Amino acid sequence: MTRRLWGPFSPAVAWITLAGLIADQASKLWLLHGYGLAERGGVALAPFLDIVLVWNRGISYGLFQQDGDAGRWALAGFTVVASVGIWIWSVHAETRLQALGLALILGGAIGNGIDRLAYGAVADFVHFHVGDFSWYVFNLADAWIVAGVAALLYDWAFGGPKIAAK
Template sequence: MSDTEKTGSAHLKQPLLWGRFSALVLIVALIGLVLDQATKLWLVHGFDLAANGPVGLLPVVDIVLVWNRGISYGLFQQHSDLGRWLLAGLTVVVTAGLWIWSARCASRLLALALALVIGGAVGNGIDRLAYGAVVDFVHFHVGTFSWYVFNLADVWIVAGVVGLLYDSFQNGPNSAAK
């Protein structure tokens, strides 16, 4: 068998939707999704944060209600139904791509990082579909400095991206090309 045939057949054997770490990715993403949605549901409907907030937890942390109609850091704010549905559709496409990537990954760290991003993306996507905006509620501030308001899904996404960056440099700068 020639090298071209070996490469071609090896490429065809890569899983598309379910791979070595898919169960781990599914479990971690679901746990992250449930924790994210449970906190949002409780704060919005159980505690009624809109009526009872903001709540000061620490001198530098408040629980507030912010409806984010954009993406990370409030970028690309969308105030129309078209914008809302475009962002929701983008979430579905990106999540599907991340899932396919996770089915092909060869390391547990990469799978965990992708699972965190998937869980966070789905959590924020559910908000966008249910409310037309993402529920953000954790607000860090020091003196007059105010950091952006975020939620657990955002924490999962950031942690996942840190994991992806770590994984990309773990075996050297050219390991992603292999």
């Protein structure tokens, strides 16, 4: 039974998840309530980087926008189910990189889930742009999720002979 809920990498996954979650939530709390981004408006940090406030009522890249409470709670429920699934997957992680990737995804998912519960939408604020090219607006939780997926893909593709032999 213990192996179903706690594995060899679980302490590291828990700490990395917590660190990512704290960094994400601290940045959002400071920008929203400390700096007052909504009241002050966006700020250009560099010719290619702005801090702006965008409320994302959907999921990644603004897909599946939800304006009503039913959609908000459905996405929040999906986040809880996905987070439990990611934790269980991490219990069975076979490599450190796989565990790291899952921890980053979990920290990001929980961070964005907290926003959805607290504000009804996810606070996004980092905007990269070059000339006419504009990348979507994102937050640290989104960055953790992307980095986690990249780690999982790298581990899957180049996990070494031990993993490939399975």
